[in-house]
Amino acid sequence: MKLGNIAKVTFLRRIRDKQELLTSIFLPLLLIVILGTALQGNFSAGQLGDIPVAYFSEDSGPWGEAFEVFLEEEEIEQWLRIVPVDSYDQGLALVDQRETLSFIYLPEDYSENISRGEIGTIEIRDAGLSELLPSIVNNIVRSYTQGGNLMMALMAMEDISFSDMEGDSSDPASGIMGEGAEGNPRDSLITRNTLDGREEQITGLDYYAVTMLVMFIMWGIFSGAQSLTEDLFTPMKTRIYTAPIGKINYFVGKSIGVFGTFILQILIIIFFTKWVYGVQWGDSLWPIFVISVMLSFVAISIGIAIGLLAPSENTSATIINGFVIISTFVAGGFFPLEMESSLFRILRSLSPNYHAQQGIFNVVYGGSAGVIGESILRLLAISLVFLVIGFYQGRRKVREDF
Amino acid sequence: MTVQIQDLVKRYGEDLAIDHLSLKIVPGEIFGLLGPNGAGKTTLINSMLGLTKVQGGEIQLFEKNLNTYYDQIKKDVGVVPQELAIYEDLTAYENVDLFAGLYGLKGRDKKEKVEEALAFVGLSDRKKQFPKKFSGGMKRRLNIAMAIVHQPKLVIMDEPTVGIDPQSRNQILESVRILNQRGITIIYTSHYMEEVEGIASNIGIMDKGRIIALGTNKELKELIDFEERGSFTVEKPGLELQEAIEKIPSVNNISLSEDHLSVRWKKGDSPIGEIVKIITDQGYTLRGVTVKEPNLEQVFLTLTGKSLRDG
Numbered sequence: 001m002k003l004g005n006i007a008k009v010t011f012l013r014r015i016r017d018k019q020e021l022l023t024s025i026f027l028p029l030l031l032i033v034i035l036g037t038a039l040q041g042n043f044s045a046g047q048l049g050d051i052p053v054a055y056f057s058e059d060s061g062p063w064g065e066a067f068e069v070f071l072e073e074e075e076i077e078q079w080l081r082i083v084p085v086d087s088y089d090q091g092l093a094l095v096d097q098r099e100t101l102s103f104i105y106l107p108e109d110y111s112e113n114i115s116r117g118e119i120g121t122i123e124i125r126d127a128g129l130s131e132l133l134p135s136i137v138n139n140i141v142r143s144y145t146q147g148g149n150l151m152m153a154l155m156a157m158e159d160i161s162f163s164d165m166e167g168d169s170s171d172p173a174s175g176i177m178g179e180g181a182e183g184n185p186r187d188s189l190i191t192r193n194t195l196d197g198r199e200e201q202i203t204g205l206d207y208y209a210v211t212m213l214v215m216f217i218m219w220g221i222f223s224g225a226q227s228l229t230e231d232l233f234t235p236m237k238t239r240i241y242t243a244p245i246g247k248i249n250y251f252v253g254k255s256i257g258v259f260g261t262f263i264l265q266i267l268i269i270i271f272f273t274k275w276v277y278g279v280q281w282g283d284s285l286w287p288i289f290v291i292s293v294m295l296s297f298v299a300i301s302i303g304i305a306i307g308l309l310a311p312s313e314n315t316s317a318t319i320i321n322g323f324v325i326i327s328t329f330v331a332g333g334f335f336p337l338e339m340e341s342s343l344f345r346i347l348r349s350l351s352p353n354y355h356a357q358q359g360i361f362n363v364v365y366g367g368s369a370g371v372i373g374e375s376i377l378r379l380l381a382i383s384l385v386f387l388v389i390g391f392y393q394g395r396r397k398v399r400e401d402f
Numbered sequence: 403m404t405v406q407i408q409d410l411v412k413r414y415g416e417d418l419a420i421d422h423l424s425l426k427i428v429p430g431e432i433f434g435l436l437g438p439n440g441a442g443k444t445t446l447i448n449s450m451l452g453l454t455k456v457q458g459g460e461i462q463l464f465e466k467n468l469n470t471y472y473d474q475i476k477k478d479v480g481v482v483p484q485e486l487a488i489y490e491d492l493t494a495y496e497n498v499d500l501f502a503g504l505y506g507l508k509g510r511d512k513k514e515k516v517e518e519a520l521a522f523v524g525l526s527d528r529k530k531q532f533p534k535k536f537s538g539g540m541k542r543r544l545n546i547a548m549a550i551v552h553q554p555k556l557v558i559m560d561e562p563t564v565g566i567d568p569q570s571r572n573q574i575l576e577s578v579r580i581l582n583q584r585g586i587t588i589i590y591t592s593h594y595m596e597e598v599e600g601i602a603s604n605i606g607i608m609d610k611g612r613i614i615a616l617g618t619n620k621e622l623k624e625l626i627d628f629e630e631r632g633s634f635t636v637e638k639p640g641l642e643l644q645e646a647i648e649k650i651p652s653v654n655n656i657s658l659s660e661d662h663l664s665v666r667w668k669k670g671d672s673p674i675g676e677i678v679k680i681i682t683d684q685g686y687t688l689r690g691v692t693v694k695e696p697n698l699e700q701v702f703l704t705l706t707g708k709s710l711r712d713g
Contacts, residue, residue: 002503002504002506004503005500005503005504006500006504009489009492009496009500012492012496013489013491013492016491017491234485234487235483235484235485235486235487236487236488236489238451238453238481238483238487239481239483239487239501239548239549241451241453242451242452242453242476242479242481243476243501243504243505244473244476244477244504244505244506245504
């Protein structure tokens, strides 16, 4: 009950703060439009395309050949620069040396497995240089496998083989791409699923909707830290400390209130950009919401830790400003960024923005569930580290106060 | 006893902020705590509130050891901090309601007590307004409402009338009296001697971490009853005048200012005639003589050697 009182009041005070509303909701909505429109050129195939991808296939079956035909499609070539390699190890080496961004590998039994009705696996390795570009590679491969799955389903239903298909029976890709079997009613089941389709093509708005959402959740550290620790720097401290509520309960109540405003901010930004700007947030908003909530935890825990470690509110603000700007920059929040220095890679691995963006881009552009889960776990780990720091520093500060 | 402090010691590094202080405050009294800045008043109050660790001694509130029964004791204490401790972005009602909730009040009982506290400080008709629109006096009254909403047995008020107009000050002093009439014990610190003189039933004067005088207003004045004092209005009195007056055997102390001489002498041995003669003999024009009754300010000055407001 006491905790609820603190949470309610914290929430009320934050949503009444016009400056806070402006910076946490209206500013990101404005920046998404400005950056998304102004930097749209960065998201055309001409700019993002030419992604170097090593490719090695040991499969000589029809599905492997179909995949190669698929990669040679004009629309795909706009995006990917395929670098054929002679062995699996060579492909991995190119990725390790950052000469290519990804490596696509088709194993020997790929076609055979599919023909037997088993799972045919295409292996993709990426260099971890970016969250956006590998997601494009993943998405392209996914569009092939989805098309293939549909064909297989269709063939299974009708009990037919490739040779029974109209069009170029030696080329399953023609069916996958919806170009063969003219007039065949089955074609309506095989949809073109490439980056050319509006639903999959990334725009500046799509990119900045994600990065601005992430950045402004992180900016919430500042106001969050202020909300959480403001009473420690004001006469209200005396009232709070002499009231019959434990310090931990007090901070938990405050955190819930701050967290409530983060949720509101996330919902408004996502739904507004989805309905008004037409931003694509993928098929399901839940994973994005979960990642955003995890990032909010991170922001609150960093806010508590910095707020308690800093000797004054001004110092706290300076540290937070620096932290958010660097974290956003290295994650490519201001513009897509590729750097190969080890310092950059270390900084980026420490950036909560990067892990959140990686998770969200994978949700929106059909990346692997493993990467999404990994992003959430990394955010959880970051928040736990800062919560532990905040907890110990908080205990020390309470003891030292007065 | 509402408060019983025994041999309290608090150090900040090498500095002794509270020096083996002992004090008793009985239920239902208004205890005035006076002392210059740095005397240790705030440290003493913070110690009573459990906000600072002490190095020695024992504090009991309501006959219970503060350290052992801290959580239980907190519920019966209200604090009016010296600086305003209110949220400007919550309405008056929401401010009081928050602390009513923190002190465990719920439902209808909470609502009634919040309304009651606001009515008590005269803010009922402003309850939906934000304090940023309030005058200094109204903010001070809200500061009090937040401290008394849970109806504590002891209210500690640390300079609750700083920086407000006389009308608001009178209103606050009146509310302190009414609270006291309801049986609430009050510890009241102030820089305004006349406030403490007017409302406190018992007064403690602190200096250098110790209570150097303790008693009723009358008892404290009797402490300096061995002296009488007078003020002689003279334009630009010189050192030769001071030296001449100091030679009078009954004079204990003399001080000069721009336009008058302040003189203290042994009770019943008035040197006024001799002083008037010296002044006129040295060619000064005497414009007036005032003999002063002892007041708390003089008690304070005599005991601490400092004026309270000068700290």
